Each structure stands twice: as C-alpha cells, then as structure tokens.
Amino acid sequence: MDIFERVYMAIVSRDRDETVALAKEIVEKGIDPVQAIEKGFKRGMEKIGDLFADLEIFIPDMITAADIMNEGIDILRPVLKLESDEMGTGKILLGTIQGDVHEIGKNIVKVLLEGAGFEVIDLGRDVNVLTFIDRYQELKPDIIGISALMTTTMVNIPRVIENLKTMSLRERVKIMVGGAPVLPEWAEEIGADGYGDSAKEAVQVAKRLMLELRR
Amino acid sequence: MVDYWEFIRRTEKGEIVDEKDFDRKIGTVAAEMVNKYGIRYTPEDPVPSDDSLADRVFEASLELFTRLGIFVMDTRKVVYFSKEEAVEALSSAPSTITYGSGNEVVHVPHRTVEDSRAPVVFFSAVGTPVEEEDFVKVCMSYAQEPLADTYSGPLITKYRGMPVTSGSPVEVEAGIWNVIKLREAARFAGRPDIPIHNFMSIAERTDATIAAARPEFGVQRGDGLFTAAIAEMKVDFERLKRIAFLLHTPYVIGGLYGPLMGGYAGGPEATALILVAHFFLGLFAFRAERHNAFPININQVCNTTREMLWLVSVSGQALARNTPLVSASNAFMAAGPCTQMVMYELAAHSLASTVSGWHLNPAAVARNRYPGHASGMEARIHAEVGHVTARAGICRKDASKIVNALLDKYEKKIVNAPVGKSFRECYDTETVKPRGEYVRLWEDVRKELKNLGLDFKLVYM
Numbered sequence: 001m002d003i004f005e006r007v008y009m010a011i012v013s014r015d016r017d018e019t020v021a022l023a024k025e026i027v028e029k030g031i032d033p034v035q036a037i038e039k040g041f042k043r044g045m046e047k048i049g050d051l052f053a054d055l056e057i058f059i060p061d062m063i064t065a066a067d068i069m070n071e072g073i074d075i076l077r078p079v080l081k082l083e084s085d086e087m088g089t090g091k092i093l094l095g096t097i098q099g100d101v102h103e104i105g106k107n108i109v110k111v112l113l114e115g116a117g118f119e120v121i122d123l124g125r126d127v128n129v130l131t132f133i134d135r136y137q138e139l140k141p142d143i144i145g146i147s148a149l150m151t152t153t154m155v156n157i158p159r160v161i162e163n164l165k166t167m168s169l170r171e172r173v174k175i176m177v178g179g180a181p182v183l184p185e186w187a188e189e190i191g192a193d194g195y196g197d198s199a200k201e202a203v204q205v206a207k208r209l210m211l212e213l214r215r
Numbered sequence: 216m217v218d219y220w221e222f223i224r225r226t227e228k229g230e231i232v233d234e235k236d237f238d239r240k241i242g243t244v245a246a247e248m249v250n251k252y253g254i255r256y257t258p259e260d261p262v263p264s265d266d267s268l269a270d271r272v273f274e275a276s277l278e279l280f281t282r283l284g285i286f287v288m289d290t291r292k293v294v295y296f297s298k299e300e301a302v303e304a305l306s307s308a309p310s311t312i313t314y315g316s317g318n319e320v321v322h323v324p325h326r327t328v329e330d331s332r333a334p335v336v337f338f339s340a341v342g343t344p345v346e347e348e349d350f351v352k353v354c355m356s357y358a359q360e361p362l363a364d365t366y367s368g369p370l371i372t373k374y375r376g377m378p379v380t381s382g383s384p385v386e387v388e389a390g391i392w393n394v395i396k397l398r399e400a401a402r403f404a405g406r407p408d409i410p411i412h413n414f415m416s417i418a419e420r421t422d423a424t425i426a427a428a429r430p431e432f433g434v435q436r437g438d439g440l441f442t443a444a445i446a447e448m449k450v451d452f453e454r455l456k457r458i459a460f461l462l463h464t465p466y467v468i469g470g471l472y473g474p475l476m477g478g479y480a481g482g483p484e485a486t487a488l489i490l491v492a493h494f495f496l497g498l499f500a501f502r503a504e505r506h507n508a509f510p511i512n513i514n515q516v517c518n519t520t521r522e523m524l525w526l527v528s529v530s531g532q533a534l535a536r537n538t539p540l541v542s543a544s545n546a547f548m549a550a551g552p553c554t555q556m557v558m559y560e561l562a563a564h565s566l567a568s569t570v571s572g573w574h575l576n577p578a579a580v581a582r583n584r585y586p587g588h589a590s591g592m593e594a595r596i597h598a599e600v601g602h603v604t605a606r607a608g609i610c611r612k613d614a615s616k617i618v619n620a621l622l623d624k625y626e627k628k629i630v631n632a633p634v635g636k637s638f639r640e641c642y643d644t645e646t647v648k649p650r651g652e653y654v655r656l657w658e659d660v661r662k663e664l665k666n667l668g669l670d671f672k673l674v675y676m
Binding site for chain 2: 060098104152153156158159180182198
C-alpha cells in the first residue's frame with residue numbers, strides 16, 4: 001500500500017496518530033505534498049462524506065475526521081509553500097440566512113467543502129441579508145452559499161440575490177442554496193446558480209460552479 | 216425549585232463556552248452514556264418490549280442532561296442543573312393539561328406504555344407552505360375531522376404578494392392574519408371553539424407572535440403555542456422572550472424538540488437519549504406544560520425509517536414509565552398525500568408511538584417541504600390507527616410485528632419516496648372533502664391493515 005493510500009485509510013478510520021506520523025513521513029522523505037493532499041487527504045474526506053450520506057458515521061465522526069485532516073495538512077504546509085486559495089479549489093462565503101438560527105446542515109456542508117479543498121468563510125447563522133453583501137464586497141469569494149432550515153426564513157434568500165443585482169455584483173459571483181425546505185425548482189426560480197440536496201451534492205455543485213467560473 | 220427567573224439568572228453565570236466545544240461534547244457524552252447504560256438498537260425489533268431498556272434510556276438521559284446542561288446562544292453560557300433539581304422539576308410538572316374553552320375542552324392526561332385510552336390527537340399541518348387563497352380550506356380539512364381533538368395550521372410565505380420575511384412589518388401583519396384565519400377556518404369547519412394547540416406558524420420572531428396573540432384576533436383561553444429548542448440542547452433569548460410573555464397568558468405552553476438522528480448526538484441510541492434530555496430543557500427553559508417530539512433522520516428528513524421508529528418507541532417508553540409528562544409524537548413522513556406509501560408510514564409511526572405512551576401529532580408529509588402537500592386526510596389516517604391500536608389493547612410485541620410488516624412494504628422506497636398529490640389535487644376544494652381516489656386508496660390500505668391485526672370498527676366507537 002503506498003503512502004497516499006495509507007493517508008486515505010488513516011483519514012477514513014479517523015486515526016489521528018497515524019495521520020500525523022504519515023504527514024511527518026511525507027515531509028521527511030520529500031514526497032510530493034500536493035499529491036498527498038489530493039490522493040490521501042481529500043479522497044479520505046470524500047469517503048467520509050459518503051459514509052455520512054449512508055449514515056454509517058455521524059456528525060461527531062465527520063468533525064473528528066476534518067480535524068485530523070487539518071492537523072495533517074498543517075504539518076505539510078511548510079513544504080507546500082502555497083497559500084490556501086492556491087492549493088484549494090475556490091473561496092466560498094457560507095451562512096444561514098437572516099432569521100434562521102439553525103446551522104447544523106450548513107456546518108456539515110462546511111466540513112465537506114473544506115475537505116474538498118475549498119477555503120470556507122463561515123458567517124454563521126441568522127446572517128443579515130446585507131451582511132452577505134458587505135462580506136462579499138470585502139472578501140470577493142467565488143461562491144456565496146446560503147442555507148435555510150425554515151420555510152419562514154428561506155424567503156430571505158432571494159433578497160441577497162436581488163441586492164447583488166441592484167449593485168451590479170450578481171454576475172461576478174456564483175450563488176448556491178440549500179437546506180431542508182429548499183427545492184431545486186425554487187432555487188432556479190430565484191436565480192441561484194446551484195442547489196445541493198445534500199452536503200455531498202453541495203460539494204459537487206461547488207466544484208461545477210468553480211469550473212464555470214474558470215471557463 | 217428552579218423557577219423561570221432562576222433559570223434566566225443562570226443564563227448569565229459561568230464561563231463563556233465555545234459553541235463548537237459544546238456541540239462536540241454532546242456526541243462524546245452521549246456515546247459514553249450509551250455504553251455505560253448498555254443501550255442497544257435492535258433493528259429486528261422496532262418496538263421493543265423491554266421495560267428495563269426504557270428505564271435505562273431514562274436514567275442515561277437524565278445523566279446526559281446534568282452533564283451537558285443547556286447552551287444559551289446569546290450569552291454563550293451553559294446552564295447546568297443537578298440531578299435533584301431535574302427530578303424535582305419532573306415531580307412538579309403537570310400530569311394532565313387542559314386545552315380549550317367554550318364548547319370544546321380537551322383534557323390531556325399523561326399516557327402510559329400500552330395505555331388502552333385512546334391518544335389525544337393534535338391534528339396539524341406542521342407549517343407546510345400553502346398559497347394564501349388555500350390557507351383557510353387547508354385548515355378546515357384538519358379542523359373538521361371528528362378525531363381532531365385540537366388543530367394547528369400550515370403557513371404562507373407570501374402575504375398580499377409580499378414575501379413574509381422574518382423581522383419585517385409584513386411578518387407582524389401576516390402573523391395577525393394567521394391567527395384570524397385559523398379561528399375563521401375553525402368556524403367554517405363547524406367547530407368555532409376547537410382548541411388551536413399552536414396558534415402561530417407564519418411568524419418566526421417573538422414580536423410578531425406577541426402582536427398576534429390577542430383574543431380579538433381569535434386566540435382563545437386554552438389555545439397554545441409551541442416553542443422549539445435549537446438542535447441540540449440550545450436556546451436563545453428570542454425563544455426565551457416568548458416564554459416570559461406566555462407565563463402571563465392563559466395559553467398552554469408547548470415545548471418542541473427535534474434532534475437529528477445522525478447529527479451531533481450520533482446514532483439512534485444516542486439520539487434517543489438526547490431527545491429525552493430535551494424534555495428537561497423544556498421544563499426549565501420553556502416551562503413547557505406539554506411536550507412534542509419530532510426526531511428526524513438527518514438525511515431522509517422523516518421519522519419513519521426503521522431506526523427512527525425504534526428511537527420514537529424507546530424514548531416514548533422511557534418518558535411514559537419514568538415521568539408524569541404529557542408528551543406527543545410528531546409524525547414526519549417521507550411520502551406525500553394520496554399515496555399508498557404514506558399510509559404505511561403513517562400507520563407504522565402511529566402504532567409505534569401509541570403503544571409507547573405518546574399522544575399523537577400528525578402529520579408532516581412529503582418531507583415537509585413541498586408547498587401545498589398536506590391535508591387533514593393524513594392526520595385522519597394517523598389518528599384512526601392510533602385509536603384502533605389503543606382500544607384494541609395492542610401490546611408492544613404485536614405492534615413490533617405489524618410495524619415490521621409495514622416496513623417491509625415501504626422501507627426500501629424511502630430514499631425515492633413519492634411526493635404525492637397537492638391539497639388541490641386530492642381534495643375537492645369546493646366541498647373541502649377528500650376526493651374519491653384518496654378515500655378509496657385508504658379503504659384498500661385499511662383492508663391490508665385489518666389483515667395485519669388492526670380492527671377499524673373500533674375507531675369511532
């Protein structure tokens with residue numbers, strides 16, 4: 001089994017000691033850290049996402065895996081000599097919409113996006129419509145991800161899109177939406193670029209949107 | 216005795232806690248309790264008959280609650296309670312509550328495991344979004360049902376063409392409209408005094424709720440209002456403000472707890488414990504007089520999967536055997552109205568809940584997300600099965616067999632459950648009666664259920 005496969009296995013089995021030891025070995029032996037991330041860490045987190053989708057593992061397991069991955073990547077960081085957005089896939093501004101204090105779904109999406117290499121700026125829950133706009137202008141993310149758990153709060157999501165339009169910012173950023181009451185038809189109706197039915201799907205959508213941006 | 220204001224005082228005390236640390240602690244302590252108390256999920260027996268399991272679930276939940284406490288989001292403090300305080304809160308909690316006034320008064324007692332008294336059925340559209348023009352008729356479809364002891368409504372997301380955005384003036388106006396229309400629908404259904412167990416579903420914010428809670432808009436003495444905990448074991452001042460208001464009113468305070476199976480607690484065993492722990496949260500933080508549980512499978516957004524039915528059953532038994540509380544089980548179905556599958560799901564959930572000591576609160580259908588997909592007929596089906604189950608004296612062992620037979624019929628279809636038909640499609644909207652197709656489908660499924668051991672002659676006795 002090559003070292004990338006061993007990293008993959010260590011992430012999937014959530015073995016902190018083994019992950020740290022392997023990361024140190026990669027640094028010491030001068031093994032390509034980018035490949036280690038792609039073939040080991042990211043692939044491991046992808047598998048973690050699959051296991052969660054089948055409820056073979058639960059949120060605490062997923063958070064542990066993400067922590068272990070971050071610990072391992074921190075060890076690789078000095079030899080990577082890259083900024084996070086260079087080694088990643090893109091920058092995402094993420095938050096639960098105004099009025100909605102539920103963020104469990106958004107947090108799951110965040111873990112899997114980070115596992116896939118995205119830089120995620122988490123605005124938290126009950127994020128004011130205008131805060132999304134302000135933080136967009138400040139941070140210039142590639143994607144804004146907005147979630148809602150309540151039907152009563154999801155009606156605030158289109159307000160973010162409308163405000164971006166009125167400020168002529170809409171074409172510069174991709175918008176993806178999700179959450180329990182959000183349907184794909186509604187996402188299309190309000191003019192979102194992407195919709196994720198699950199955390200796993202959200203990652204696929206984010207990757208697709210990044211491809212569209214780079215075309 | 217920890218009264219409400221002692222709880223509020225404690226929300227400002229102690230160290231600031233990182234919310235992420237609190238979230239992680241839930242899974243760690245819950246897993247520890249599952250092991251310590253030997254709680255084991257039995258997929259082959261979705262409605263367990265093991266009294267000692269129920270008692271261990273309760274003890275484990277009590278210890279879990281005292282170890283975790285309640286996280287207050289506004290102060291980032293955790294409020295802890297001793298075991299003695301928790302036990303005292305239980306002993307002083309009401310074991311019977313009363314809804315209603317005028318011609319319709321409903322006494323809701325604590326139910327026991329395998330209770331032969333029919334469950335009280337709180338008919339509810341569970342906040343399903345509907346068009347403004349359909350609101351009253353959808354409400355009538357619930358309020359007119361003979362087995363509806365109380366009722367509550369759907370919600371609208373647009374009011375006179377304006378989106379009902381939380382925190383806006385429209386929310387206040389739509390909240391008042393909500394209350395007026397609920398009582399109007401009750402009148403048109405021929406039951407002007409039917410208790411409304413949750414009179415606000417449109418407004419999120421407390422100011423809008425308080426603005427609408429006035430007798431001149433139609434809220435009556437003995438109606439009620441739910442306040443939901445934030446998953447898991449969290450509250451915020453927005454919710455606590457409602458309680459400060461409700462304590463001065465004649466409205467029944469309901470606590471609403473919806474832990475996610477697969478979420479911060481973990482699997483079915485740990486989620487059963489965290490669900491029961493939420494009932495203590497309800498007693499201290501919400502001063503809840505009655506309690507509603509809606510545990511949900513985090514991926515399937517329903518509680519009719521095998522492990523969810525087990526979870527509903529063991530948590531209900533734990534509460535029924537060890538507390539005096541008045542508790543209801545909220546039904547969340549994967550399939551939508553006018554499908555065979557939703558009937559199987561409703562029957563399985565109602566059976567598992569009824570024999571385990573719950574009252575019933577049906578029903579969210581089509582994963583509670585498809586606009587217009589809800590009607591009184593689903594609640595009727597759930598209620599009929601609950602009444603039959605109790606009156607026939609069905610025991611947990613027999614219920615488990617029937618639930619297994621029902622799971623065989625729908626379990627594999629949950630991932631791709633049919634959305635079913637909308638209210639307009641499955642009801643005659645002029646007469647507000649279910650269409651023949653829906654009624655016949657239920658008659659056919661009833662025959663299947665009869666073959667499984669449910670005697671529907673007992674329903675309207």
